[in-house]
Amino acid sequence: METAYQPTPRTTPTRYRERAHYDRKAVHAILDEALICHLGYLGAGGPVVLPTTHARLGDTLYLHGSTGGGPMLAAKAAPSGLPVCVTVTLVDGLVLARAAMHHSVNFRSVVVLGAARVVDDPAEKLRALSCLLDHIRPGRAADCRIPNARELAATGVLCVDLVEVSAKVRTGAPVDDPEDAMLPHWAGVVPLSLKAGTPVPAADLDPAIPVPDYLAP
């Protein structure tokens, strides 16, 4: 297994090349941390971008869909695979510079280019759904009722091989021009992170069932 993905013309940015990364572990860490992805494909009327959930298993990215949803229908109509771009983005901070021009966002993103295929094999579909559940919180797949045959048939899963993949990362402080350093504007970073609050039990949950450890903040 190579330690890095091979850059291609499509995964080589035209600007800020120093922010691009192809290291397999770095790419996987971003994909695994992001709760949702944005799936782009060419619909009947032009490009379409929809949020959905994803999970990675080795070098396969699984995407959740519903059998009647747009991406599933488009993928079913493309037996050799539906060209897609799957992008995940973690927002880590607001970067405030003295100059308007140098404002930025600290982020970690991954762009996956490839052909999405419909997962039809029931065993692979079950495995994918298990990954999608454990992606929410590791341990959840083993702590719920698994899908029955009817439910499995009603759930759509797409998969994309991780081959043409890149990450882009910005970290750290604002970069102002030296001549702006003395301007009277606050400059720095406001850190941002997605925080989990206290779990809210369903109204009809048996009060004897505790919040599982895997949901502890």
Added chain:
Amino acid sequence: METAYQPTPRTTPTRYRERAHYDRKAVHAILDEALICHLGYLGAGGPVVLPTTHARLGDTLYLHGSTGGGPMLAAKAAPSGLPVCVTVTLVDGLVLARAAMHHSVNFRSVVVLGAARVVDDPAEKLRALSCLLDHIRPGRAADCRIPNARELAATGVLCVDLVEVSAKVRTGAPVDDPEDAMLPHWAGVVPLSLKAGTPVPAADLDPAIPVPDYLAP
């Protein structure tokens, strides 16, 4: 001004139609709260989805770009506008049901379909950049050095009219089948929100400059 956007075939979901919303105020609130968007367009090799920042002014959505970036180059090559899909998604919670099948995510998303145009007029570009700064935190545009002519020329801005627009929202508790209610699995919602941490001043910031009020958590 109509109070709602007009649904079109492209903004009418094939599933979960009850989650679709076209109310102008509801759509604007989601666009205004989301810090970043995902911009989809058709690149040379297929669909491309990139994260960027956005800001709304009335019924115009401005997107930040760099003059040499892919979307800007594609938009420049499309004088009648580049077909795009701009999607923003706010993740509000993890929805854990007893059944694997009924797991979900509470979210608010907006999908904007349209033709992106390059903002060339310097006055409109300045106004757009001001909106982009105030989108980060209202008040910031007035508290930084405005772009000079060279910087303005080096910054790319795209705009899309808000016409073909829809929101999709899921809120509330998991919906399990009645026969699953007695299963021994925890069910409920884990609330999620993007939280701002304590602002970190730039290393060379004059310590006499306080954190501005608009950055207070």
